[in-house]
Amino acid sequence: MTVLRRAVALALVAVAGWAGGAGAGGESGEETGKWTVVTFLPKKTWIVGEGVWVQLRLENRTGGKLPEISLQGQWFLDGDESKPCRAWDLPVVDTAPDPPYPDPLSERTPPRKMVGPGTYEAGWMELTKTCWQRLQGEEGIGRHRACFRYFERPMTEATGRSCVEFEIVPAQGLDAQVLEAFGGDPLGLWPYRGKKRPGRNELLRRFPESTYAAYVVWKRWAKGAALGWKNEEARDVFLRYLEKDPADEYLTWNLPCREDGVPDASVITRFRMPEAARCRDAWLELVLESHPDIWFADEIRLRLALDRYRMGDKAACESMLEDLAEHGREDVAAKARELLSAMRAKGMLPARDGAGASAAGSAGGQRP
Numbered sequence: 001m002t003v004l005r006r007a008v009a010l011a012l013v014a015v016a017g018w019a020g021g022a023g024a025g026g027e028s029g030e031e032t033g034k035w036t037v038v039t040f041l042p043k044k045t046w047i048v049g050e051g052v053w054v055q056l057r058l059e060n061r062t063g064g065k066l067p068e069i070s071l072q073g074q075w076f077l078d079g080d081e082s083k084p085c086r087a088w089d090l091p092v093v094d095t096a097p098d099p100p101y102p103d104p105l106s107e108r109t110p111p112r113k114m115v116g117p118g119t120y121e122a123g124w125m126e127l128t129k130t131c132w133q134r135l136q137g138e139e140g141i142g143r144h145r146a147c148f149r150y151f152e153r154p155m156t157e158a159t160g161r162s163c164v165e166f167e168i169v170p171a172q173g174l175d176a177q178v179l180e181a182f183g184g185d186p187l188g189l190w191p192y193r194g195k196k197r198p199g200r201n202e203l204l205r206r207f208p209e210s211t212y213a214a215y216v217v218w219k220r221w222a223k224g225a226a227l228g229w230k231n232e233e234a235r236d237v238f239l240r241y242l243e244k245d246p247a248d249e250y251l252t253w254n255l256p257c258r259e260d261g262v263p264d265a266s267v268i269t270r271f272r273m274p275e276a277a278r279c280r281d282a283w284l285e286l287v288l289e290s291h292p293d294i295w296f297a298d299e300i301r302l303r304l305a306l307d308r309y310r311m312g313d314k315a316a317c318e319s320m321l322e323d324l325a326e327h328g329r330e331d332v333a334a335k336a337r338e339l340l341s342a343m344r345a346k347g348m349l350p351a352r353d354g355a356g357a358s359a360a361g362s363a364g365g366q367r368p
Contacts, residue, residue: 036061039148039162042295042329047171048138049179049186050211052127053295054164056148065114073150077131085131123227128189137184140168171211178203178210186212204256204265204283209290217283218296222303226335235342243348246273246310255279277307298324298332305336309348318349 040055060066075085127146128135135144147163171179178186186203200216207213229235252272256265257279263286271279284300291297305320324336343349 034062035059035066037148037150037160037162039164041164041166044165045167045169047169047175047211048141049171049184049189051129051187051189051215052135052146052166052168053124054127054146055124056162060115060117063117065116068115073148075127075130076147076149077134078144078146085127085133126189132190135168136190138170141170143167174207174209175211178207178212181206182212186210187215201256201265201268204263208263208265208286211291211294214287214291214294217287218300221280221284222296222300225299225302225306226329226332228335228338235338239342239346239348242306242309242343244310246277249273252276257282274311277310281307295329298328301328302332302336306339314348314350318343 036059038057038059040057042053042055046052077085128140131146134140143165144167145163145165147161149161170176182203188200203210203216204213229238249272252270253276254268254270255276256263256267257269257271258264258267259269261275261278261282263279263282269279281304284304287294287300288297301320301324305317305324308314308320309317318340321336321340325333325340327333328336340349
């Protein structure tokens, strides 16, 4: 599959055509014989200060091939296109043209490769940061509609749009206490313009079971676990890393755990592997115990599965990957299937004689 990357550039390449998709807490798109832009929300309802995460995807649903494309666009909130959100996001599905390179001043569009049917993910973005003027604090409470308006060359008018609808609600219980203690912004989502941002370790120390603490743990140690490999070489490098004995690593990490590996953000301990992984995994497991259904829980389970392998429990790793491949969030399930296929092809996983099933019950991070 063509490598995806997010880029910031003013130059655009010509596209074959577009169709917009709209969804809330799910995905949708129209099959029109052209590229489809899909916006995806993992859930419909968010609490104040949590951040609203949205995924932009480019999909070829035609059943045939389309030219590679790039896309530029901007977010607008609640129908007010006179005041766009600050950040520009450019999902890109393209590669550099083969030499000789075209004259950049020429009007001739460089030839693009043709790519077959499939999903070309542009990745996740935090809409609350992008549209912070309208979504910060209690001012953001209520229902919203956010639209991504995208462009092709020339940038004189919009080509299409794709929208999501969501609701921000007040925090309750422990999360409400966190908001009060951290001035309404425990994750530091707003611009601070020189002011000191909220302390993440302080959040972990005082409220380790809160929703906001779960985001801190995910961003530090599990976010991006489901990203695809750039190419086969990158995949092979990653698999070789998994096979390395963690005791042979000489790097050290300062982590919020006691010396025995118990999560405790009131102290910072310097660890080497494998103790560093055990500390990290203890925090990841705490998130799953407190929030087993949080939208990024499967990314955490994927990280835990890979750590099981590095710690020598190959059967537990295989069992957890199989569970994710069957039941995980779409992108996590795809990554789990890729891992299972690649690891089995290299003989990295044990023979399938039932051992994996017996390990499932004892492996941490299993879904409830």
